[in-house]
Amino acid sequence: MSELGEYLRACRARVSAEQAGIPSSGHRRVPGLRREELATLAGVSVDYIVRLEQGRAKSASPEILTALARALDLNADEREYLLRCAADSTGLTVTAGPSTPRAQRVSAATRVLLDSMPGVPALVLGRRMDILAWNTLGAALITDFGQVLAPHRNHIWLSFLDPEVRALYADWEKVARECVSYLRMDAGRYPEDPALARLIGELSMKDTDFRHWWSTHRVRAQRSGRKDFLHPLVGEISLDFQVMDVRGTGDQTLLVYTAEPHSRSAQALAFLAGWATAGQNTAVDIAGETSPR
Template sequence: MSELGEYLRACRARVSAEQAGLPSSGHRRVPGLRREELATLAGVSVDYIIRLEQGRAKSASPEILTALARALDLGTDEQEYLLRCAADSTGLTNKADSHAPRTQRVSPATRVLLDSMPGVPALVLGRRMDILAWNTLGAALITDFGQVPVQHRNHIWLSFLDPKVRALYTDWEKVARECVSYLRMDAGRYPEDPALARLVGELSVKDADFGQWWSAHRVRAQRSGRKDFLHPLAGEITLDFQVMDVRGNGDQTLLVYTAEPHSRSAQALAFLAGWAIAEENSGVDIVVDTPPQ
């Protein structure tokens, strides 16, 4: 079955007949809408739904895909993912473009930008949520990325398989589910990226939660949000995050964390920044005062 077919089936399973405004017909063997019901709502034939789900449809017009998205009550990110899956499934995507280039490089100007923000943790993320660059406070908040093997320098790999990083998040499950939806969104852009396939395979084998959440086909683009940390040095920190595209490189984003001004979290972040700079300058372990409570 194609990625488009799997995604349509997963979306159908999440929508009940009642939610779609259809009468319930009693006991159902499987959850969600039947193919016949989706076909009725979208104004297409049942056979066409079957061919889409089985990967046998040779084309899918934007109008039909929009009708399917409306019937399935898909959000903006989900509609974008549906269109990408359809383009790839029906051969409209240039296969050369769907393979991610091997090398990911951060420009000198972007590195200067990172270093010019000493008061906020910042990371540059690439395809697959690879961590390509970071500033001193970003490493102090999450982990010393320079000591992490390059093949594991990936935001989602660390969040699932590195015990210290995993323990940083007060609500790990919420963060992890979001990471999976971000990665699934990226998979729609580069469906034939072998490095992404290896990452998904490793995480599926080593963490049952990842496998279950990946199969659910939830998708979401990284934009903004809030995370609660329990840092071993700075204690509890609540930070807002924003994700911004790096101009000139559509594969890279700048992830920046900020604290509410004058808050306890802002004080904790300032403490952590001071500790990080002192340790970086000394090159040895140092003793620091207790962070603000």
């Protein structure tokens, strides 16, 4: 079965007949909409739904996919993912972004930007949620990325498979579920990325939660939210995060954490920034045999 077929089946299973405005007709053997019901709601034939789900459809027009998305009550991120799956399965042209991975390089200007925000934890994320660059406070908040092996310098790998990073999150399950949905979004953008396939395979093999959540086909783009940390140095700290595109790259984003002004979290973040800067200066002094700054 194709990714498009699996995704349609997963979406069907999440929509009840009542949600779709279809009168319930007694006990159902499987959850969600039947193929016949989806076909009626979308205005297509049942046979076409079958062929889409079995990966036998040779074409899929944007109009039909839009009708399916509407019938399945998909949000904007889910509709984008549906179109990308269709592009991969049927050759439909999708103009929402590239499908062939390019080399991931962080520009000198972006690195200067990171270093110019000493009071704000910041990371540059690439495809697959790879951590491409970070500032001192970003490393102090999460982990010393410079000591992490390059293949494991990945936000979702660390969140699932690094015990210390995993323990940072007060609500790890919520964070982990979101990470899986972000990664699923990337899988739609870059279906031919071998590194992404290896990452998914490793996580599926090593973590049962990832394997289960991956199979639900939830998709979501990274934008903003809040994370609660249990930091070993400063304790509980609640931070808002924003994800912004790095213009001109197409596949890099800037992840920034901020605290509510004058809050305990803001005080904790300021203390962590001072601690991280002092540690960095000490390391420089020792390496360069200079006097303390």
